[in-house]
Amino acid sequence: MQQPYRPAVSPEVHAALYDGMARRLQLPSPNNVVPDGYVLGAPVSWPAFAAAVANSDAPGHGVDCAWTVALAVDRHLRAAPEATCERFEALCSGLPHGAALPPLVRTHWATGHHYISFTLLVTVLERALYNAYARCNDGVKSNMILRDLLQSPELVEALPPGYLQLLRLLFFPSGLNLRNLVWHGFVAPMDFPGCFGSLLLVLLAEPVLLDNASAHLVYASLPLFAPSTAPLCAGTRDLVATLDLDTVFAGASVQAKARRRLVERSIDAFQSGQTLFSLFLSIPVLEYLVRCDFVRVNPSVPRGMAHAQLAAYYSTLDGFGQRSQHQVLLARTLFDSDADLNRLYETLSPSALAASVDLFMCAAGPNVRAKLCHGEVDLSTLWDATPSGTTTIDICAALVLLVLLERLCPSDHLLAVLHTYTSQFHPYAMLQTELGKAATALTTFGHQRRTVYAYTLVPVAPTVMCLEFVADPSLGITEAGARMCPTSNIPTVRFQTIPDGLLVLSAALAPYQAVLASRGSWFRPVNEMISYTSALPDMDLQALNEAIPSSTCMLAILDACQQHLTRYAKRVAELYDLLATGSARTSHRRSLLTNVLYLEAFESMLTVVVGLVEQLVLQSVSPAGIPVALEPIPRKLLPFVVSLHDDKKSLEKHLQASLQLWQSKALRHFLLQ
Structure with a gap:
């Protein structure tokens, strides 16, 4: 009938x-x-x-x-x-x-x-x-x-x-x-x-x-997808080029069939390279289909939620600015009960769920429906046929079509194309990515320290030492021994010289390094190149909340660490080149000496910072969550890490600030957990 x-x-x-x-x-x-x-x-x-x-x-x-x-x-x-x-x-x-x-x-x-x-x-x-x-x-x-x-x-x-x-x-x-x-x-x-x-x-x-x-007034900028997502567009074009829409819509409701022409036009626009126009046509269809599935798979929600109600909030795909007022279709929990999980998470394939959450729910993601609907995206390219397949709009258009078609009629070919997508903008995925980048930056930095800047201290007079570089013994810096060697092997809270301060800092970091090592973290003192292995479990959107506590703060910490490693390595390389070419003045030599002595402590300190972030992320996804005593740690770490960029501060000031941080009560709670 x-x-x-x-x-x-x-x-x-x-x-x-x-x-x-x-x-x-x-x-x-x-x-x-x-x-x-x-x-x-x-x-x-x-x-x-x-x-x-x-x-x-x-x-x-x-x-x-x-x-x-x-x-x-x-x-x-x-x-x-x-x-x-x-x-x-x-x-x-x-x-x-x-x-x-x-x-x-x-x-x-x-x-x-x-x-x-x-x-x-x-x-x-x-x-x-x-x-x-x-x-x-x-x-x-x-x-x-x-x-x-x-x-x-x-x-x-x-x-x-x-x-x-x-x-x-x-x-x-x-x-x-x-x-x-x-x-x-x-x-x-x-x-x-x-x-x-x-x-x-x-x-x-x-x-x-x-x-x-x-x-x-400027238009909104959209975040970039990882380069690994670029093949999605070509795969989507190949898929829709041979798509039989009669088959796709054969089992669809009459209401869904009323939207068939929009899907056809969206596919045509996508194939011609008008991916921005394609999104305008496909997103309302996708939201309609997702809403129908949401009502179907969640028996506890009112059937009327599938229809627009007079003078009432609608159930919407992303809840732009109004998530506290109504059901968001892609929320992990149902609006009226935080305990009831949204069964849509079990219905969508893992890749379709990851794409949907990235596109519409993540604060760091493109939020593409809201930005298009509210006129925030520049429409100057609306009619341009530029099928590059690499822009954020291109990838958004491909993902929306893939998820839409999966809702209508999943196929092995479609699932194979969509299966290549993994979350890009969920806080957990972003933290995983940035932890990997930070590990790479630390590995590169440590390799340079152990090879290019490895040194020996050679006495040349009772109170004078020469720092010689192992890679090139002809290069050396001769200065007073007090500038190179600690005055005591017993670290104390107070220090008079840079070497003494480095010894104190090393002692302050040691308990954190020991705890990280005991937990099997990669972020511990390493003396050779070891491939990064994450302590974090694979991402499971069905188990993860939409937000990770302090994720924005932790991402900023990881970004700052990477920038500091790059910047510091560049500064030391410039000073080293001046020494190697014979252009170094006394101030350059002393600055190079101080920086080379600081390299190991700097690397160790940032390794501990990144290791702490990893452990906090790990605890945030555990059933118990982050212990209350550890919640202030990201807020303590961020201003400290950012301050490392302050070139106006002397190394003595940086060492004092570092010791104050690592000996603080807030951070030492980590050692007690």
Whole structure:
């Protein structure tokens, strides 16, 4: 028996969305708002619209007024589509993303592709409104949702009252909520009233939005994927080139089949290299499919969650700025109970889950749906056919298509392509990666220390020593012995010379090194090249929380350690070259001497720092979590590690700060665990 088709909206939302069309003959006259003979760019009487809305407090009257204006402008603009396109092209240069708009209007709006037109135009409108807000506010407020934007004092002051009232009727949950219905996948192209795409052209032509001063506002940058992900695009192209969509959609619901043309267009755009355009088409479909699966596999959630509800928060893919208010489809736990796990994590393949969490949930990831929907991504390349396969947008588009197709009809070929993907942006994955990079940096640094800068101390007089480099004994630095040798073999808290300070630091680090060695950590004193082996278990998203405590802080520590190792090695190499070429002055020789003596302690100290981070990450994913006593450690380590870059500090000052850290109560708690 053939399934009946219904949009994925509740009866109340269905009534709000479509009853205006059913009451078309009873709608108020738009003549006072949209004059006869209206052309795009001509004035619209927003005060008249505000008066029309205020004329009645009957339920749905405001929405009826919005329908009236939308139908009127659609009739006028489509009476002369070529003229409308020309007028919009002349106006849109003052809009954000203005260069991308003429092809959109000519290719999609003028030819009746209402859903696609609206999806892109509403993105531009939101960015234009945000720019108007930022100009008034003289600044930027992150994570500002559209509802809050339209209630901000800045836009209340800047926008004509009737214009603002219409925006609220179109986009508020208490009104039509059109942006969310489209972008969160609740309506298919066949469900969408085309007149609202025409209305967006009129709204974008409002003079308050046409301000070239907005050009100084930069667009969001997207994080890079690892080079190892580049083959995904080629694999995806090979897959979809032979894809039989009849087979893919054979077992799909009638609601999913209503979105087939979007999938086809998304694949065509991806194959032609228009990967940014592909994302605009595929993401709402993916969200619809994920929501259906979420409701199906989680028996405890209300069935109504699969449909848009009137004046209620929707269940969404990523919960942009609102995760505390509603169910996020890709959250590990269910919204009403932290104890109930989201069974979607068991349904998605490991690679599809990793891709989905990376794309939509991770703070460090591309957050691609939110950034596209809110107009944060530069659309200047929207129509460019550049199939490089290496940009973040390319890889995002490939991953979205792969996960989408897996939801519809998994195949061995598809799974083989998707299987190559591993998490890039989950904090745990990033920490794993950065720990590996830090280990490599330490290995390289240690190898140079033990080979190029290995030295012997040769007495040349009762109080004078010569530091000779083993690799080239002809190179040496002769100085007072007190600059090279400790005055005592017994370390004390106080020190008078650099060698004494290094001895004290070595003694302070020894207990930490012993604990790390006892736990089998790679980050312990090493005297030869040993390949890095991680103490961390493989990543399991079903067991991991979405966040790792202090992950941002720990990532910053690891990054700083790598930078310091590179910078310090470069500085020593420059001084060594001056000595080797005979260009070194006395100050250069003394600086090289001090730095060479410090090399081993510096390496040991950063090895312990990285080892501590590894142990904290390991404990964070254990059932017990990080002990409370150890929670302050990342916050203590970060400012210290960053301060190592301060060239204005003498080595004595650095040694004093180091001893203060390693002898502190906060860090010594680690030795007691």
